Amino acid sequence: MSLGNDVVDLGDPETRLEVLHPRWTERVFTAAERRALEASPVRHRLHWSLWAAKESAYKARKRLAPGTVFSPREFAVDLAPLPASGVGVVVGRVVHRDDRFDLEVRLDRESVHAVARGRGEASGPLLSGLGRTDRDPSLAARRLAATTIGPALDLDPAAVEIVDRPPVAVHQDRRLDAGLSLSHHGRFVAFACSLQGFGPLRGAAAELPSLKTHAADRRAPG
Secondary structure, three states, X not given: OOEEEEEEEOOOHHHOHHHOOOOHHXXXXXXXXXXXXXXXXXXXXXXXXXXXXXXXXXHHHHHHOOOOOOXXXXXXXXXXXXXXXXXXEEEEEEEEOOEEEEEEEEEOOOEEEEEEEEHHHOOOOXXXXXXXXXXXXXXXXXXXXXXXXXXHOOOOHXXXXXXXXXXXXXXXXXXXXXXXXXXXXXXXXXXXXXXXOOOOOOHHHHHOHHHXXXXXXXXXXX
16 A cells, blocks of 8 residues: 655754755755745745655655655655645645655644555545654554554554554454554654555544544645
């Protein structure tokens, strides 16, 4: 399953644009992306939204072709304008050579979380989540995924484990038919999970904000 996600802690000192190498933007972003950055009233958030989009699409592409090399400018992002507040959900796409990935980016006041899926998988159920941690971020991301996937599938979350690299969801020694991606940066951990092998999501999943269609704050590219 071609799925990837990436999270950026906007409060981390390394995200300050003034500390980046002067040519970093030129090396990472396409000409169209640089024009969008120059025109954006929320440049800091757009900058890291584009970066997270590229990272998430790269992770999805690597599932299809393990030999894929991360060359950021080769992952071209077409993203809807960010809300003036810099908070909300926007959608778009990422193109890498002949591959296209559907994209969703969620922004709050402290973080950016991007999820990319291959076009053939974009219709299946999707779980995603974001959390904070001050401990082992890899362990925290796995725990967040397990405790969200379990209730969504009416499974005991204590019996769901996330193992291996790339990560795999397992319930009582049985591998679940679920594409899974984990990420962490700074204070935040995140995950995305594609559940194409399952029917409608149930249980606690109905209450998870990441599963709802945010019609009021979702924007698409023009």
